[in-house]
Amino acid sequence: MNTTTDSTATGGETPGAPVAESARGRSALKAVVRYGLPPALSLAAAIGLWYCVSYLILSPERRFLLPPPHEVLTNSLLDPDHVGPMLDALWVTAKVSFVGFAFAALIGVTIGVVMSRGSFLERAIYPWAVVLQVIPVLAIVPLIGLWFGYGMVARTIVCVIIAIFPIIANTHFGMVSVDKGAHELFTLTKASTAQRLAKLEFPSALPSMMTGFRTASGLVVVGAIIGDMFFAKGEPGIGTLLDIYRARLQSDDLIAAIVLASLFGIVVFGIFSVLNAFVNRRR
Template sequence: MTTTMIPPLTTDGVASPPASTNSVAAQRRSVPAAILRYGLPPLISFVIAIGVWYAVSYLILSPARRFLLPPPHEVLIDSLLDPTHVGPMLDALVVTAKVSLVGFLFAALIGVTIGVVMSRGSFLERAIYPWAVVLQVIPVLAIVPLIGLWFGYGMVARTIVCVIIAIFPIIANTHFGLVSVDKGAHELFTLGKASMFQRLTKLEFPSALPSMMTGFRTASGLVVVGAIIGDMFFAKGQPGIGTLLDIYRARLQSDDLIAAIVLASLFGILVFGIFGVLNAMVNRRR
């Protein structure tokens, strides 16, 4: 004998929908709400920024000085939508992206290594950490002449600038993550007679990964800045977007200058966003 499940009745005698249906409906309702919550504020601020831009161009600057800040539609039509103008910018952006990628890889490799060495003991931490702070606080522009004198004015020098700017967050977050591993877990590995390599790869790195990803995300934004600075000061080889920025500034090509800044900013936002997603994925899996 089989029984038939009767859905519960509401107060007016109508059967209520299943719980799964309610959850699906709730999720569908939450999507537009999330879009409004997270998408509307940036959209409003973007519209306000464009309005301020137009106001400065047409209300503050005289027609003779309007070339200093062309209105947005002129930048869009004359630069971003003109293949003869945007083509060299995109080619230069590819060069800057390559420098950023190489610089980030070296910064990650060196930074993680230094963070691991610092975590091996308090003496090593006190001996190395001050030099890491020096790399963080030293004005990069002050040592650019030395970098060019020692390493030339090409891609190697640009990569070194990227590493100097981006390495500190990786060192600091890697070290913090490694020394924050639970002591009870360390004792279990000690009881299991784990080697130093096993302890590092199977306990410390997995536990420190969220902190390391935070360092990588911060460094991903800094490395783009470093690549652009390197482009501006080391002009040998293929020009990067920073090289074009310097050229447009010297020629007073404000529309191309603003367009190049927009492309560089979008590239930086894209890189930072990618690492933000990776960081969220790592934290979700934990």
């Protein structure tokens, strides 16, 4: 007669289960300390420095230039009358960012693919992509407003101009870095250009393209805010409010709006960082 008892069948736990759970818990705690503690300490140091400047350097008459953190929190971020318009404006900026990113991705990937088709096309297009990257956007803002008006279209164009270069560069790099042996295999199988793009070049270049998307995701938010500041026609974006608060010396609201805009940029960049890591893990 078999007297061995199956721990699973009797509802018991294997002896190693608590040990494994404890090891996982310690590993998670170490990860939190390793990656969460440094930014938490730097944030605490920044807030402490902020308080020092507000109370030790600025006189009470000039403290409005940099109000302490708790005043920004209570007077703006936790006040519905103040934070409500900021969130509405941030949503407008978010819409411009998403549309601008979509156009930048579509145009940038297309140009990157075209550049990879031959050295002549690369030499013909790449210098202009560099010019687009290095030209000061503020210098061409008047022309953009003159040609396209001062509404959402102009804001979207600014986003595309600022964000498109890393997408072009990384798409081109990914395309020309495809393994030559794989190209020869597709040539032997008489694959069409569309098949080569869809089954070889795009999958191989995807990690590089995702790096370009991640970089552009941060730039497109900057472009949307710049567009808000200079093209105020239509719904006000967060950049429009930043300009208004600056003109009115509303430092509490100005800092609160900057915090919200920064958090939005961090969230967008974080989303694409996670997507980038996911793509690299799947390879």
